[in-house]
Amino acid sequence: MKKIGKDKEWREVAMLLMGIGIANFGGWVYLIVLNLIVLDMTGSALAVAGLYIVKPAATLLTNFWSGSITDRVNQRNLMITLDLLRAVLIACLPFASTLWLIYAFVLLINMAGSMFEPASMTYITKLIPEKNRQHFNAFRSLIDSGAFLIGPAVAGLLFMMGTPITAIYLNAIALLISALILSAMPKLEQKADATEFSKRMSWEIIRTDWRIVIAFSKSAALVMSVFFLFSCMTVMATAIDSQEATFSKRVLGLTDGEYGFLVSIAGAGIIAGAIVNTVFTKRLSVAALIGGGSVMVSIGYLVYAFSSSFAGAATGFFILAFSLAFANTGFHTFTQNHIPVDVMGRTVSVYSLLEALLIIVTTAIIGLASEIVTVQPVVIASTAVMFGISVLLLAVSFKQSKESGLAEAVLEGETPTT
Incomplete structure (x- = not known):
């Protein structure tokens, strides 16, 4: 059975x-x-x-x-x-x-x-x-x-x-x-909870839900710091990617065919990283995946930003693409394990809203800066900011993991060791 x-x-x-x-x-x-x-x-x-x-x-x-x-x-x-x-x-x-x-x-x-x-x-x-x-x-x-x-x-x-x-x-x-x-797929809600949303949507309900998200964010500050920092990584990656074609043409002098091949190398990196991640994921902690994976992604962007040839850009693309699977696996697992399901929809929605706003603003700033200055210095500065965020994310991830482990030990009646 x-x-x-x-x-x-x-x-x-x-x-x-x-x-x-x-x-x-x-x-x-x-x-x-x-x-x-x-x-x-x-x-x-x-x-x-x-x-x-x-x-x-x-x-x-x-x-x-x-x-x-x-x-x-x-x-x-x-x-x-x-x-x-x-x-x-x-x-x-x-x-x-x-x-x-x-x-x-x-x-x-x-x-x-x-x-x-x-x-x-x-x-x-x-x-x-x-x-x-x-x-x-x-x-x-x-x-x-x-x-x-x-x-x-x-x-x-x-x-x-x-x-x-x-x-x-x-x-x-x-x-x-x-x-x-x-x-x-199965319906997972209990019968008593499976009823459709019967209340009429109102601004009062939305305001109340925002207060709930803010209250949860304050009570789980480390958890939401990890979540927000990863969102900031996504923001920087999206903004930098908006300059990818321009960088490849103007800085590296690539032809359309060479640029297509560069994207293919990134695809190979993604597949390779996903396969390795699937095999070894159980041996890595969530903090190592989300923090270490993000640092490696930003290192790949740095290698790409400082490159002056196809080989350098290809190396950077492969590193960042290879590391993405580890970072994404860590992020999804972290979210599922640390945000309660009864407020998950509201919390993820609110933070996705902030992420979208930051993407629009950051992409516009980087695009405008590339027009005023030149592309490579702007991309280098952006990847440096991204690297700083990833290092902070790594530190906060391990701090949260350690505090979470100590809290669980106390709840189980164990004596935490230092």
Whole structure:
């Protein structure tokens, strides 16, 4: 009987990983092809850049209220609804005849995506026992890496065949399959708690929920310091990545083909890191993964920033891509283990809102500085800031881990040793 229960548990985990993998694969196909469609429609690099501004804008419009819903409804049903909504919206994209209509659809798609992330985080935390979360997140990083490599390759192939619209529909189908897989997953709420959010949404509920998040952040200051510092790492990485193409062309003097090969090297690094992470993850602590992984990511960016040749940039790309799986696995496991599920949706939503705001501001500052000065000094300064944040994150991660271990020892009636 115990073996049957364990088999059922791992079957559910495998189904969830499959759903995540299929949705991510479709997402990469959609992103690459949408960029090419907008570029082909307008001939403007600025119009393509606008697609990347829409995502944090969607987070700003959504996350100040969506967490209040996420924590009060059945997360599995919410995820299914959001998958179906995104599938319909993406299927409508080929009928958008103007750039602004495309932006409107992309905004709605990303708003649904902004709600999906905290809902999935909460559901995964409920489904996966604590002892298995780190291993699950390692496999998730491996699947995400596979989607990162295969998705753009399929998108490029479809575009060369002259069928970009097919790629858009492929993503819609992927989301429908993901929704179907989620519908076969268990409802985790108890019957008494499984009722849909019956209260009418109001500003008072949203204000109350923000106070709850602020109160939790104060009571778990070290935990949320780790969470926020990792968000700052994401902010810096996104802002630096916005200068990637310019840096490669103007500083390194790469051709389009060489730049494509550079991105492929990053893809190889991601896959290699995800495989190693999956094999060795149980031997590493969460603090080592999130802190050490982040330091190595920032070192990779530093190597890239100081490079003056293709070889140097490729080395930096490989190091940072290889280390990403470790950092992401540590972050997801840390979040699941330290933020209570009853406030997880609200907490993740609020901090994602702050992250999106910082991304917009930081990307604008770095972009403007690159125009006023030159690209390489700005990228070097940005990566230096990123490295400082990662070192602080490493220190705070181990401090939090030590204090958490001492607290658990006291609760268990043990005498902590120094």
